[in-house]
Amino acid sequence: MSEDKIRTFEQKRAETFSNSQILCNGPGTCVPVCISALLLEILALKKVIIVYVESICRVETLSLSGKILYYFSDYFIVQWPALKTKYPKSIYLGRIV
Template sequence: MVCVLLAAAAGAVAVFLILRIWVVLHSRDVTPRESLSILVVAGSGGHTTEILRLLGSLSNAYSPRHYVIADTDEMSANKINSFELDRADRDPGNMYTKYYIHRIPRSREVQQSWPSTVFTTLHSMRLSLPLIHQLKPDLVLCNGPGTCVPICLSALLLGILGIKKVIIVYVESICRVETLSLSGKILFHLSDYFIVQWPALKEKYPKSVYLGRIV
């Protein structure tokens, strides 16, 4: 009898979680406001360059801007600082100039074995959760670095727990012409808006959004 009750309780919890995840993934209501807090995930190589190009086309209403980079990624930090300084110089009267750089461990280092990636990703996730809970951004914007996976999962969890619905926008890298990146494959069903830049990807993934080349 006890086993039956435990099984029923576990089933009820599972159903509740599934329904809650469905509601979070299909809820896109955003309350109009003067500014939106945005969290941008930057990555080494071309990821940071692409995401900064995209960010440069957004209005100043996306503020404050929080950047998340890997703890060993100094190049991205330098690019972000240069981007923000240039932005401030071009618009000195802009009142939305606040930006912050946060660091978390990499989910996967170059040439790291795939089995060990599970543990490094969990470690990164452990530090991403309190960061996302502290910042509570309105929007997460990313384009494929491995660092974005624990960040997006943490943002999704915020909605599942009923703390805050965070809009997740994933823009697949311009380098991805016919296949998605590993991060893209993971986050395709978890993001609110999944944007691709090549028609071949739109054909393979009809639920994605194709806007042509945007970076």
């Protein structure tokens, strides 16, 4: 009975949220995953929303992953106001712990 409930719940959730999302937080391994998501979008197979959160230790400059994904992500979140001034597309939310 529980398995049926889970399957029903997951089916409804999949129908409600048809877009997929990727949440990245800085490691270089996220870049190939995001590029493959962009490839899916380019081929018109699936729309994937990319949310990138820059590491809290990056105070004045972006990491290499951040520099690459700054141009491709849908939402680019920084945790320091100095980065918001340097990168206008970014969203400053303060410290995210």
